Amino acid sequence: MSGGVDSSVAARLLTEKDYDLSAVFMRNWDTRDESGTETGCEWEKDWEDxxxxxxxxDIPCKMVDLSRQYWTRVFEPALDEWAEGLTPNPDVSCNREIKFGALMDRALTTPNQWLATGHYAQLRWDTLDPTHARPMLYRSADRHKDQTYYLSSVPESQLHKALFPIGHLTKPEVRELATRYSLPTASRSESMGICFVGEKGHFNQFLSQYIPPKPGRIVDTNGKDLGAHRGLWMYTIGQGARIPGLTTKMFVARKDAAANELVVAPSDHPSLFCTSVFVSSWHWIWDDHPPSSVDSPTGLRASVQIRHRMSEVPCTIFRRKGGVFEIRFEQPEQGVAPGQIAVVWDGEWCLGSGKIVDTTCLE
Incomplete structure (x- = not known):
């Protein structure tokens, strides 16, 4: 339980089932660890709720401190990627390494135990082999709140021990149930913070505590000098680049880490439109049974998201050498950056994901 309305309603729904329930709260970050003062104890309010x-x-609860695991498995690797000019998604690794990794390992001590969370996702079961039912990760009923993107790298073995009690509900329905059940968290506002950080209003300011400035030049696609930047990690591909003195609005087209240059272009420039991506560290949820068509000349027809806050788009996936997959978009996409997580679906069924290592754009 997180202290939010979603996990509260999930717990309440489970009280209606024949389960022996206990709750666990995961402490993963505390600014007092950094400052050494009593300010910044955001987790304490969550724990109280x-x-x-x-x-x-009337169910027992306990707190588990996983802040050390967060630091080593999620935060430090993400810092390294930001420092290299990449765009990581820590919430994906958070679910794999911490919630359904360290926490599940700590909480589940016997075979007949499951970990239930307030994620907006659904599990269905493939029973072609009656002796070995396999979990299939499906989108939630609420497409706006769907969180299968963030769960896409959780292994099948961990999903086998997971429960998502609110996956069949929409957010308004969850709120309505929380009010009906008179839950203390019924009117609590929704957290939109990054998993390991919480709600930090000025994210670049937060990261600057850990990544030193590395000034470099801002150039256009022809190499013309337009200004200076304080660090590539402060920019995301596709975002607007505020450059004093320019009358044309420019957008980040790419980051040249070797030269420490930020390359920008006007909104209609071909360098902003990507036709395909190359993805490594690929994870099929059914790791022993990937779709055979990825090795065919015509590839696997599927849909893909490269960010959580986007609609899925049609694509074709091909397996290449060295464990790399190529994902070709049906139409060119904007805002595609190395480090992002590409997640693929077959209809509503989430098949897996990988990390973007390179892009092919119109220029």
């Missing part, structure tokens, strides 16, 4: 809900539901 978890205890209030559990008291109402």
């Amino acid at each position: 978890v205890q209030r809900v559990c008291t109402l539901l």
Whole structure:
């Protein structure tokens, strides 16, 4: 339980089932660890809300401190990628390494235990082999809140032990149930922060505490000098680049880490439109049974998202040498950056994901 309304309603729904319930709250970040003062104890409010809900539901709860695991498995690797000019998605690795990794390992001590969360996702089961039912990760009923993107790298073995009690509900329905059940978190506002950080209003300012400035030049696609930047990690491909003195609005087209240059272009420039991406560290949820068509000349027809906040787009996927996959978009896409996670679906069924290592654009 996180202290939010989603996990609170998930817990309440499970009280209606024949389960022996207990709750666990995961502490993963505390600014007091950095500052050494009593300011910044955001997790304490969450923990208080978890205890209030559990008291109402009459289920035991405990707190597990996984901040060290967060630091080493999620935060430090993400820092390294930001420093290299990449655009990582820590929430994907957070779910794989922490929530359904370290936390699941810590919480589940016997075979007949499951970890239920408030994620907006659904599990269906393939029963072609009656002796070995396999979990299939499906989108939630609420497409706007769907979180299968973030769960796309969780292994099948971990999904086998997961429950998503609110996956069949929409967010308004969850809110309505929370009010009906008089849960203390019914009116709590929604957290939109990054998994390991929480809600930090000025993210670049936050990262600057860990990544030193590395000034470089801002250039156009012809190499013309337009200004200076303070660090490639402060920019995302596709975002507007504020350059004093320019009358034409420019956007980040790419980052040249070797030269420490930020390359910008006007909004209609071909360098902003990508036709395909190359993806490594690929994870099929059914790792032993990838779709055979990825090795065919025509490839695997599927849909893909390269960001959580986007609609899926049609694509074709090909397996290349060295464990790399090529994903070709049906139409050119903007805002595509190395480091992002590309997640693929067959209809509503999430097949897996990988990390973008290179892009092919119109120029």
